[in-house]
Amino acid sequence: MSAEAAVKYVTETPESEKERVAAWINTEEYKELNFKREALVIAPPHTCQPLGAELVAHAFEGSLPFVHGSQGCASYYRSTLNRHFREPAPAVSDSMTEDGAVFGGQNNLHEGLENAIAIYKPKMVSIFTSCMPEIIGDDLVAFLKNARNKGIIPEGMPVPFANTPSFNGSHIHGYDAMLLSILQTLTEGKKVEGRCTGKINLIPGFDANTGNFREYKRLFAEFGVPATILGDISDVFDVPCDGTYHTYPGGTKLDDAADSINGKATLSVGPYSATKTFAWLKDNYSGKHAAIPMPLGIAKTDEFIKKISELSGKPVPESIKNERGRAVDAMTDSHQYMHGKKFALYGDPDQLLGYVSFLLEMGAIPYHILCSKGSKKVEKEIQALLDSSMYGKGCKIYMGKDLWHMRSLIMTDPVDAMIGDTHGKFACRDAGIPLFRFGFPIFDRVNKHRYPIIGYQGVINMVTEICNKFIDIKDETCEDRFFEMMR
Numbered sequence: 001m002s003a004e005a006a007v008k009y010v011t012e013t014p015e016s017e018k019e020r021v022a023a024w025i026n027t028e029e030y031k032e033l034n035f036k037r038e039a040l041v042i043a044p045p046h047t048c049q050p051l052g053a054e055l056v057a058h059a060f061e062g063s064l065p066f067v068h069g070s071q072g073c074a075s076y077y078r079s080t081l082n083r084h085f086r087e088p089a090p091a092v093s094d095s096m097t098e099d100g101a102v103f104g105g106q107n108n109l110h111e112g113l114e115n116a117i118a119i120y121k122p123k124m125v126s127i128f129t130s131c132m133p134e135i136i137g138d139d140l141v142a143f144l145k146n147a148r149n150k151g152i153i154p155e156g157m158p159v160p161f162a163n164t165p166s167f168n169g170s171h172i173h174g175y176d177a178m179l180l181s182i183l184q185t186l187t188e189g190k191k192v193e194g195r196c197t198g199k200i201n202l203i204p205g206f207d208a209n210t211g212n213f214r215e216y217k218r219l220f221a222e223f224g225v226p227a228t229i230l231g232d233i234s235d236v237f238d239v240p241c242d243g244t245y246h247t248y249p250g251g252t253k254l255d256d257a258a259d260s261i262n263g264k265a266t267l268s269v270g271p272y273s274a275t276k277t278f279a280w281l282k283d284n285y286s287g288k289h290a291a292i293p294m295p296l297g298i299a300k301t302d303e304f305i306k307k308i309s310e311l312s313g314k315p316v317p318e319s320i321k322n323e324r325g326r327a328v329d330a331m332t333d334s335h336q337y338m339h340g341k342k343f344a345l346y347g348d349p350d351q352l353l354g355y356v357s358f359l360l361e362m363g364a365i366p367y368h369i370l371c372s373k374g375s376k377k378v379e380k381e382i383q384a385l386l387d388s389s390m391y392g393k394g395c396k397i398y399m400g401k402d403l404w405h406m407r408s409l410i411m412t413d414p415v416d417a418m419i420g421d422t423h424g425k426f427a428c429r430d431a432g433i434p435l436f437r438f439g440f441p442i443f444d445r446v447n448k449h450r451y452p453i454i455g456y457q458g459v460i461n462m463v464t465e466i467c468n469k470f471i472d473i474k475d476e477t478c479e480d481r482f483f484e485m486m487r
Helices: 015-024 028-036 049-057 071-085 098-103 106-120 131-136 140-149 171-187 210-223 254-262 275-284 298-312 318-337 349-361 376-387 403-412 422-431 455-477
Strands: 063-068 124-129 200-203 227-229 265-268 288-291 342-346 365-371 396-399 417-420 435-437
Touching (some): 028 403, 063 071, 098 106, 124 140, 171 275, 200 298, 210 455, 227 254, 265 275, 298 349, 318 455, 342 349, 342 403, 349 365, 365 376, 417 455, 422 435
Parallel strands (some): 200 265, 342 417, 365 396
């Protein structure tokens, strides 16, 4: 007997009814009902706070991410990062279970710390929470104080911790909370009056593209400006394959992070995913402070480059000016393939602002803009971008919505393509449009995280990928008489 034959349905649904519903969910009537729902979220385009905390916990030298919570939660964070980067995401958990939910998780935390430190010998343990300890109200301040008093934590070992409840916020808020705790811990007592490292500190915000980190470092090197990236994942999740497993590859040096409080200046390019961190830095770090948008597209990269020049006191190198010229030339050579095309896009606030700016520069139309965890401030900033261009007319912003809302939008008011992470592929398949995979997570394509999209080189990469896909579609669908050598 086949598996299909063994299934006995309680209620049989006629094929005609399935066809009716399949057609109905593509209608305006269904879209109106879909947008009225309040109690249910379907396919939210964001992950939870602890995952963002784990990303930045990996980003410092010798740092062991430690989940205070259940093993299943830790497995989710690790597997998501692993599938995106196709690299190990080693982290530990103190494996809270039912007894921890009743009696509290201090014993789990202490035993877990003792084992993890003995076995994995980290330079720093970065602790963050999942739902269970947050719901029962575990006091990590007291737990860690008791752990130090018992000698479980070695003298001088930094153990930053962050409360990152999975049931509110998103990965960008967990990233912010963990980064803030790490910097507060490492810089405590390190500020020296009158000392200046001469370096610019860069806060990249939640960014799971290792190529972007390498591009930031290359641009600073072109300027001849020393820089410290506060949370550098480039060598953590893009490790050379040399036959040896490295437990703690790469990451920002702990000494550099500690001395960052004496930096010449601090620049944040993730204003919406490092809000609390940057607010604290402004009050505690030496030097100048600036928060600007992520450098996606020409205008926002211009702002980034000019800000480095301003903060460092150095002129923009000719090499970077030439890069800009090549990027503008690439846009000019290929703008006709994107001009007038309608896009649906979704993602984190920092990335969305960059996508919108880039599309408007190309004469494309960011028609449906969806952010699941945005704010009125984000909405106003995106609207200001739309209002600044003739191509922004008629575009709409949807805050607090999910990918099932997005499906209704693209089925009833069609677009030519979508920009987002892997989860958008199902709606794109139904709508028959291409998905351009920028963002996090990307599970179904290889090496995307090695492919920078920031800076002028990022402009060229995005233009090339998008325009060539539209050309591919033209070649694959046109009549023989229009199958041209030149496009």
